[in-house]
Amino acid sequence: MPASVVILGGGIIGLSCAFEAASRGKRVTVVEPGAFGGQASGAAAGMLAPYTENPEQPDPFFHLCLDSLRRYPDWIRRVEEASGKRVELLHTGSLTVAMHEADVLPLQTRLAWQREHGAEAELVAGERLRQLEPLLSKQAAAALYCPGESHVHAPKLVVALAEACRKLGVRLLGGAGTIDLTDPGSAGGVAVTTGAYGVVEGDSLLICAGAWACQYAETLGFPVPVHPIRGQICSFDVPFGGVRHMVFSSQAYWVGKMDGALVCGASEDVAGYDASVTERGIGRLVRWGPRLFPFLEGRQPSLSWAGLRPATRDGWPLIGPVPGRPEIVMAAGHYRNGILLSPATAALAADILEGKASAARSAAFAPDRFAQTAGIASL
Structure with missing residues (x-):
């Protein structure tokens, strides 16, 4: 029989x-304590922006993000064909x-x-910038325009993925409640x-x-340094196309969706596992908006929400086997890039389970790059 994988x-x-x-x-079972896509996934703005999110240097994390962006068009095609649903992948730049x-x-x-790594970007100002984004404040000095970046409707992607999995025969166990890994x-x-x-059994665990x-x-x-960062987001009712690109500033971003939502995020703070929305967090986004988009002056969000982003000490995900247990693989800690990194993470995790992953890429994201193993317990 095909190998079986349990995904937690x-x-x-x-x-x-x-x-x-x-x-x-593979025969696959997904175990979810609550609702599918109920945390960081469903709360995300869905930005696929490896150049914008990685402004410092072309390190292994940047290359993983760029690899994932390049996988996206074909990956989305596969997901949409399998599910019969559309996820609104928009190549806005x-x-x-x-x-x-x-x-x-x-x-x-x-x-x-970044130009050396395929960005095809340019610095724009004056009339050229106004043509690209007419509603942007005239006080803006310049902007880095990166036409190759995209965004996707994250909640719709979660729904489409779940449906695609079902049609491929994946067993989806939502609302599983308490989870115990101590059973032998x-x-x-x-x-x-x-x-x-x-009890749900398998040959391997992700x-x-x-x-x-x-x-x-x-x-x-095997302790790992993953901790929650609360990200608060809001949206304004703005006709699609009013804001034409993903727009980033030093304090916030704005992304226009096809349903007429201009998503603005994200206000971040450390609040443990509290995913509630606060007036302070959303208020900062509301106050910042008119500085870049004057038409937002006096406008209040139509919707506000929050999600818990899994952060690591260096901001890189943990993708690799638990030391001494090659049948147990971690794929977590993606912080703000879970949507972007989904196809590349999935391919790398599957390669690791099959013993096909390159040593260099596996080492860069190995879960034990921080933790000191204190005796791995048996499942």
Whole structure:
């Protein structure tokens, strides 16, 4: 029989890994304690912006992000064909705006090295900038225009992935309740004990539990530095096309969706596992908006929400096996880039399970690059 994979976590990363594993002929079960896509995945603005999110240098994380962006068109085609649903992948490009002349130099520095890695970007100002983004404040000094960046409707992508997984035969166990990894399971395999479905067994386990990955890793005697960062986002009712690009500033971003929502984010703070929306967090975004888009003056959001982003100490994800347990692989800690990194993470995790991953890429994101193993417990 085909190898069986149990995936713990039903966010964008868990569902992407399930889709990839099932596409490779594996028998897959996804165990989700709550609702699928209920945390960082469903709250995301869906930006696919490796150049904007990585302004410093072409390190391994940048290359992983860029690889994932290049996978996106074909990956989305596969997801849409399998699910029969559309996820609104929009190739709008991005503008990173400098409001003052002193802020232009960093953009020029970034442009120099990113062009060597396919950015096809340019620094724009004056009339050229007004043509690209007519509603942008005339006080903007310049902007870095990157036409190759895109965005997707994250909640629709989660729904489409779940449906694609179902049609590929993936067993989706939502609302599983409490999760226990201490059951010994079958010889040579793994087992997850759930409050709602009993024991779920498989040949291998993928931990894709986002901000909760640290709790499961600790059960295995393998602590990892993943912690939740609350990201608060709001949206304004603005006709689609009013804001034409993903627009980034030093304090916020704005992304126009086809349903007429201009998404603005993100206000971040450390609040443990509290995903509530605060007046202070949303208020900062509301106050900042008119500085770049004067038409937002006096406007209040039509919707506000929050999600918990899984952060690591260096901002890079944890993708790799638990030391001493090659049948247990982690794919967590994607922080602000879970949507962007979904196809590349899924491919890398599947390669690791099949023993096909390159040593260099695996080492860069190895979960044990921080943690000191204190005796790995048996599942």
